Amino acid sequence: MGKQGNNSFMGHIRPRQIRTGALRLRATFCLGGFSFLAFIVLTITGVLLLFYYQPGDRAFASLSELNSVLPYGGFVRSLHFWAGQMMVISVFMHMVRVVWSRAYRPLRELNWITGVVLFGLTVILDYSGYLLRGGQESGAAATVGQALFTSLPGGQALATVFFGQPSPLNGSTLNMFVWHAFILAGAVGFLQLFHFWRIRRGGGVRPL
Amino acid sequence: MDLLEGERTQAPAEVEQSGRQEKVPLIELQVREYIGTFLWLGFLLALTASVKVPLDSSPKAAAVSISKAPWVFGAIQWLLQQWPAWLSGWVLPLLSMAVLFTLPWWGQKVGKMWVWIIFLILSLVWVGLTFLYMFMG
Numbered sequence: 001m002g003k004q005g006n007n008s009f010m011g012h013i014r015p016r017q018i019r020t021g022a023l024r025l026r027a028t029f030c031l032g033g034f035s036f037l038a039f040i041v042l043t044i045t046g047v048l049l050l051f052y053y054q055p056g057d058r059a060f061a062s063l064s065e066l067n068s069v070l071p072y073g074g075f076v077r078s079l080h081f082w083a084g085q086m087m088v089i090s091v092f093m094h095m096v097r098v099v100w101s102r103a104y105r106p107l108r109e110l111n112w113i114t115g116v117v118l119f120g121l122t123v124i125l126d127y128s129g130y131l132l133r134g135g136q137e138s139g140a141a142a143t144v145g146q147a148l149f150t151s152l153p154g155g156q157a158l159a160t161v162f163f164g165q166p167s168p169l170n171g172s173t174l175n176m177f178v179w180h181a182f183i184l185a186g187a188v189g190f191l192q193l194f195h196f197w198r199i200r201r202g203g204g205v206r207p208l
Numbered sequence: 209m210d211l212l213e214g215e216r217t218q219a220p221a222e223v224e225q226s227g228r229q230e231k232v233p234l235i236e237l238q239v240r241e242y243i244g245t246f247l248w249l250g251f252l253l254a255l256t257a258s259v260k261v262p263l264d265s266s267p268k269a270a271a272v273s274i275s276k277a278p279w280v281f282g283a284i285q286w287l288l289q290q291w292p293a294w295l296s297g298w299v300l301p302l303l304s305m306a307v308l309f310t311l312p313w314w315g316q317k318v319g320k321m322w323v324w325i326i327f328l329i330l331s332l333v334w335v336g337l338t339f340l341y342m343f344m345g
């Protein structure tokens with residue numbers, strides 16, 4: 001980094017010195033940081049689940065084995081589930097705090113818009129994860145989602161791209177798996193880093 | 209420039225005056241973040257250990273009539289039971305997202321108090337519908 005330190009990405013994310021006002025916990029209640037922490041937990045547990053989970057027809061069976069046979073398999077799956085739910089809640093609470101403190105105002109519009117996109121993607125990630133459970137409930141949820149897409153003009157193609165060919169008894173497909181584990185998760189990861197960089201660049205060094 | 213730097217009052221090594229607010233080393237913030245991280249992880253681990261996440265109904269079991277959405281889509285599912293799909297599944301959610309996206313613009317047009325009221329109403333409606341779906345089906 002050298003002399004360019006404060007202009008670089010890390011310089012913005014982690015400046016050497018901060019204003020004392022940034023130490024107030026109630027400035028953010030750490031809700032953005034908790035969301036990111038949930039994402040880190042989700043990434044780690046998600047990678048662990050990748051070693052055993054099989055999308056498609058074997059989804060339910062692989063999860064069932066993982067849950068009951070593999071040491072700590074059920075724990076890792078539960079951790080992944082609860083981190084996902086807590087991420088949705090903390091992202092929403094973070095938005096409430098941002099609106100309350102009027103941190104959406106000019107110069108920070110792009111942060112706000114990125115945050116809204118992140119909220120939408122987090123909700124879709126939660127939904128796609130639900131479909132990957134591969135049971136009858138996930139099949140029913142996939143059917144509702146497919147029906148919503150096909151109600152649009154040209155929606156059949158979109159539904160196929162996003163859902164693949166799920167059965168009413170099993171919502172897990174390779175398409176949904178790729179969206180959940182790679183595309184959506186990758187987009188959320190990238191946007192979060194961009195979001196943090198923008199916040200720090202605007203001078204908003206606070207408890208994350 | 210060097211002369212001005214030389215005349216400046218020396219601040220303590222770890223604290224530098226800047227405008228109205230003092231500056232402190234980043235470690236002060238990091239300590240708070242570490243404490244928050246440990247507390248949050250503790251809560252998550254306690255939640256994971258105490259509330260078991262059940263599996264879905266097996267696809268090989270006898271088919272049961274299920275129309276259950278994950279809780280995050282509970283509000284949309286509830287609306288779908290009342291109104292047409294195009295309205296409940298597309299127009300209302302996308303309209304709500306459009307309001308959220310344009311909040312900074314609304315702030316300049318109608319003022320901060322109205323922005324808060326708009327956001328609060330929007331949030332309460334969606335959260336309320338989610339609870340309605342979760343507890344009343």
